[in-house]
Amino acid sequence: MSGPKQARRTLILDAAIRLLASRGLEGVTHRAIDEAAGLPQGSSTYYFPKKEMLLVEASRHLAALLEKDCDELQVGFADIAARQGVDAAVDYVAGEVVSYADTARDLFLARMELTLAAARRPELKDVGDLLSAAARRPIEFFLRLTSGGRTDMPIETCAGLIDGISLMYATGQGPKPTTDQIAAVFRAVL
């Protein structure tokens, strides 16, 4: 499932995600993607003849990228929890959440765009759920290890808290949250 063909496909989907972040859903057009990907006009149309496909596949691609990042976070978390205890690991995750809004701003904004779009377009519902699940997974892992599932705050609500803070910062509507503040929120919901 790789090779030059797959590489090209990936170039296109990466460009789509970048465009989602930089110009929003309305900025995602076949032509704009071709240009952003540095490919001849018609390339994205060839790989994804219908725009709906393009958005669905871009969502899946984004979910895969998120899962990769999330897996790394989980590993780091488990590692620190084992060595330095859960408290230190909570601080670690809080720090990661803070820096994630900077290092993966495009991924985050693209996900927000797609989440909003999925709320009103039935054909995107499934991939919207997929994206949410991907973003939720490390939090689930995190909560299980820290509270043993004893919290009565649903996992989705915890994910919402984090997304909300990230959105506030990513859209420039508030200051960068500190590690302490995020950690305080975590400890509050546990």
Place this chain on the structure above:
Amino acid sequence: MSGPKQARRTLILDAAIRLLASRGLEGVTHRAIDEAAGLPQGSSTYYFPKKEMLLVEASRHLAALLEKDCDELQVGFADIAARQGVDAAVDYVAGEVVSYADTARDLFLARMELTLAAARRPELKDVGDLLSAAARRPIEFFLRLTSGGRTDMPIETCAGLIDGISLMYATGQGPKPTTDQIAAVFRAVL
């Protein structure tokens, strides 16, 4: 500042906000607004010859609507705080936050659309700030009365928390939060 002219203008801006919620920024076109407002084609173009104007004015209109709702919330909060104490008032606000996602779903989703758009379009930056400020105002009031400003959680972060939970629910990515859960978040950040 009212009369039939103003009424028509308001019809148009209301329709724009409805479209923002139901079809996103890409669904907001002069023609779609005319139809949604039940006015002849060309009406929205007449009142807002440039699309940028349309979005700016729709944002201002939305901010005004939000401020109206927020004022009512503040009054209710202050009232309950005076009669039944701060704790009861916190519960009241939590309940209002929960129900707001249902009763004012369009206003909320429209604000999310505009906030995301404002993050990438400089000409919308100012109205984006306006919207954030409108959403923040009751929280500021709320925090001042409950914690006396003693919390070190910035007001913007608190607003982010609430928006995140609302977004999760409004986009169907999670269950409706309960009053208790919201109240727990409030008490946690105080």
Place this chain on the structure above:
DNA sequence: AGAATTTCTCTACATATGCAGAGTTATTCA
């Protein structure tokens, strides 16, 4: 090598959009 097939690239076209401006109706004012 040469044919066959796949992989792409380019052009074309129907539709939708922002916007301008002409034409029309309603309102104001003398």
Place this chain on the structure above:
DNA sequence: TGAATAACTCTGCATATGTAGAGAAATTCT
């Protein structure tokens, strides 16, 4: 009442977009 002005409404046009399909280039196969 009748002209002047304001408030619309409608048509048209340049541009952008999704998508189809022709054609070119690369690859595979014999």
